[in-house]
Amino acid sequence: MPEKKSPGPSVKDDELYEKLRDEGNSKEKSARIANAAANTSRSEMGKRGGSSPAYEEWTVEELRDRAAELDVEGRSDMTKDELIEALRER
Structure with a gap:
């Protein structure tokens, strides 16, 4: 198995x-998640997200609206x- 490359100096939490x-x-x-987590504790990161x-639980119409946005x-x-x-692949 090939050795993984370093993600680069801009990523603060390689693991x-x-x-x-x-x-x-x-x-x-x-990279965005890893850097945000490095700035605070990982448990704190989970609390910051919206609900x-x-x-x-969404209706098909709501899903189509979100899909249109993306x-x-x-x-x-x-x-x-x-x-x-x-939507989950986006």
Whole structure:
């Protein structure tokens, strides 16, 4: 297995960055989360986020509106499960 490259000097928490990348998050998202966590404790980071119901609790109309905000292509033909999957990939 190839050795992992360092994410670079701009990432403040290499360990968290690599964990997030392994989970499938983008480089940008992983770096943003890792840097925010490095500025405060990790437990504090979880408290800062907003509160929103899980996508499963949203209506199809609400999911389509959110998908439109994110320019998800084909959203008008997607089922609720497909919309949820597309939004989670963003």
